[in-house]
Amino acid sequence: MEAYKVLERILIVCIGNICRSPCAQALMNEALSRDKRNMKIGSAGLAAQVGLPMEPTTRAVLLEHRHRPPLHRACQLERSMLHQADLVLAMERRHIDGIYRITPEARGKTFLLGKWQGELEIQDPFRRDRTAFEQAYRQIRTAVEAWTVRLGH
Template sequence: MKILIVCLGNICRSPLAHGILQHLADERGLDWKIDSAGIGGWHVGNPPDHRAIAVAKRHGIDISKQRAKQLHHRHLEEFDHILAMDRDNLRHLLAYAKTSEQRARIQLFLGGQEVPDPYYDGRLFDVVYQLVEKRCRELLAIWGK
């Protein structure tokens, strides 16, 4: 199973989800490849936001070695599931997709709900962590069988 998680800059939400889902999959011995990317390239090569690193670390997950990358067309071919953190990311992904097969792999991470962007309101990092962890556990129950 190969899963790509996408947000705007790949420094807050998607690195958290990437780290949490990989951690949980590894705990269960699943051979899953999890990665993350951003719609924009502003932070390419940078580590996750220090607040994302801190909230993950408080929960025993190290995301400090991740580096931001920008979405590339090869991602749409390489991954089985491509999960967008919000509707704007979803629109970009669907527009970026070249085939109906690629579009079929794209969905919102939370289903019908968006993951709020904590970048401008640091108080949201704990909320985002809780939302993302809960959904990661749900995805494991759905896809981990």
């Protein structure tokens, strides 16, 4: 997958942009910053809770696993973001459908974050118990690691 080495912008999408996509953004930024590449990783939500910070349990799970959660404010997915992104990663198939409704041109560059785990869909832990957040974190971490390998990092 040598073609992916020219990627400059990755966009990660979920629904509210307060749990899964900011977690994945933090882990992807951390993984890709190791080689000092100037790759921009963003996140957005199809029905974002605009302006809200990262969900507190998501933040706590990241801290417990020795990650540094970034300052984050949820933002709504916009067509321009999809046009600017070289790679779009979604948590669930229905998110991909929503992305295509916004801009059909995103076909060919939009995939599940869990693509390399048998097309795994990462379920939303929002308003669920801590176990759901831990499971989402583990799935996101594994998926991010798989993508960084394929991105040549």
